Amino acid sequence: MNDFYNSVMSHEKFYSLMYSPYLSKYSPLEEQIVEVKTSDICWAKDGSSFIWIWGYPGPDYNEYTPQTYGKGWAFTKEEIIQSWAMDAQQTAFCPECREYTEYVTVDPVHREITVYGITFTYVHQSAHCVKCGAEVYVPSINDANEEARGTAYRKAEQGVTSECQI
């Protein structure tokens, strides 16, 4: 396939956040890191991403790309922990407090939207001010949402997510 495919498949397993690439605020980071066998993953036809189906009462699945390596998944647990540590205590401008405040991300939600007549769902992530709870703008989260929307739209348009049954 390609380098991404080869590098992942040269490992027997990797580590992933339970809701990769998203961190739940309801439990500590280390409790959210799970081990995934590469024999259990399923690749997109073009080798640009893969999914891992899991979950109870699911099934649910996570999608993995080179862009989410580090915080979302990695070949060692330490890499994930390190990536989040470097990212700790981020701040954003809160429109309600009118100052830079710390923010937290909340559990992502599946949002259904219709674009050019095609209805699809994508995983929407948001960040909120720790002082007042207002949603704040964080470029990286906004980018992730746009990418998630774009990927979901393209897949819905093609009518194929992957060879896996979800």
Ligand SMILES: [Zn+2]
């Ligand atoms: Zn605020």
